Each structure stands twice: as structure tokens, then as C-alpha cells.
């Protein structure tokens with residue numbers, strides 16, 4: 001019994017050694033995939049061929065005059081004149097009557113503006129305490145006169161030492177922040193100088 005088992009094992013051993021040499025593996029090709037599931041994506045990849053379109057490409061050129069949703073082109077330059085012009089032409093599309101707008105504006109302010117402008121917008125944020133040039137108070141007379149559109153321009157294009165925040169804060173969020181700032185300005189109208 002033991003002998004037969006040993007012979008069987010030797011046969012299996014040689015069979016396996018034979019297999020190793022016999023099957024010529026192509027090391028450049030992938031191993032076989034068991035349950036490939038999500039390995040191959042079902043949707044078209046951007047660079048894939050695509051028979052659904054006349055030009056056979058997945059990624060399509062945009063048509064002339066076509067614009068992305070909610071990304072109307074802004075016809076402004078980063079200049080003080082254009083900031084003033086934006087103040088005349090652009091109006092805040094969000095209102096405090098819709099629930100959540102002010103809260104969102106406050107959240108964005110806390111995250112993106114407060115480090116420089118300070119909790120109450122007085123220009124005493126953490127970054128300023130570490131030596132960054134202090135912005136003027138957002139509650140001051142001058143800041144109160146800034147129209148919503150101009151403020152949108154300032155946040156979008158920057159002004160003086162303030163960088164543009166366009167890449168961090170979406171347009172809608174910028175408007176909501178402006179809504180929040182005007183609310184704070186209104187609330188403190190009587191107290192702040």
C-alpha cells in the first residue's frame with residue numbers, strides 16, 4: 001500500500017515537473033482572471049472607439065457656441081474696472097428664502113474665507129496672525145458698499161493680496177457665501193464700525 005502510494009506520488013511529481021516545462025507561459029500576457037467582475041469597464045472610456053458616433057470617437061468635440069451646464073462664460077478680466085462692471089451686471093442668483101443657502105454660505109465662509117478674514121469677517125484670521133497682510137474688515141463702510149456682483153468678481157479673480165478662489169469654491173457656493181456675508185453685514189449694521 002505504502003509502495004503504491006509512493007509510486008503514485010512520484011508519478012504526480014514528474015507529471016507536475018513535466019507540466020511546468022510543457023506549458024510555455026507567455027510572461028508578457030496577463031494571468032487568467034477568475035471572476036473578472038469589474039476589471040473591464042462596461043461604459044466607453046474617453047479614448048475608446050465608439051460606433052455610435054459618426055466620427056467613431058467617444059470623446060466628442062463641443063459644437064460651436066455650446067457651453068457646459070451652469071458654467072456660463074464670464075466676460076471679465078482680473079481688473080478693478082471689470083470688478084466694478086461685474087457689480088453692475090451680475091446679481092446674486094441665490095436667496096435666503098431657500099432653506100440651506102445661508103447655512104451653506106456660512107460653511108463655505110468658515111472653510112475658505114475665515115482663515116484670512118476671521119470668524120466675524122474683521123480681518124483677523126489665523127493666517128493674518130501668522131503674518132499675512134490683513135484684509136480690511138468685511139463689516140467696514142467700504143466693504144458694505146461692495147455690490148454682490150463685484151464681490152463675486154473679487155472671489156473669482158482675486159484682488160490685491162487676495163488670491164482667486166475660483167478653483168476651490170464653486171460658483172454657486174461663492175454666491176451663497178456672498179449671501180451669508182451680506183446677512184452678517186446687515187445684522188451688525190448698527191454695532192460695527
Ligand code: HEC
Nearest residue numbers: 112113116133134135136142143151154159160161162165
Ligand atoms: C489668503 C487670504 C484670503 C482668503 C482665503 C480670502 N481673502 Fe478676501 N481678502 C484678502 C485680502 C488680503 C484682501 C484685501 C485685498 C486688497 O489688497 O485689496 C481681501 C479682500 C476681500 C474683499 C474686499 C474687501 C474690501 O473692503 O475691499 C472681499 C469682499 C473678500 N476679500 C471676500 C472674501 C471671501 C468671500 C472669501 C472666501 C470665499 C475670501 N475673501 C477669502 C485675503 C483673503
